[in-house]
Amino acid sequence: MDNIGKRMYRNLGDDTKVKISQSLRGRSKSASHIQAISQGMTNYWKTIPVKPDDNLSDKTEKEGQ
Incomplete structure (x- = not known):
């Protein structure tokens, strides 16, 4: 990761x-x-x-079966 000082996502740890x-x-x-x-x-x-x-895509795939 080249952008050490910039955020890539909104999520922060507690x-x-x-x-x-x-x-x-x-x-x-x-x-x-x-x-x-x-x-x-x-x-x-x-x-x-x-x-x-990633869990959201797994959940959607299971519901579709």
């Missing part, structure tokens, strides 16, 4: 989510700043695909 949450605690932001962050993140996440679920 431990990573906890670390992010802990690092952001105690910060205060203005309402306009919060809205700007929200809009920016919404636009960002629209560009990142959801990781394909």
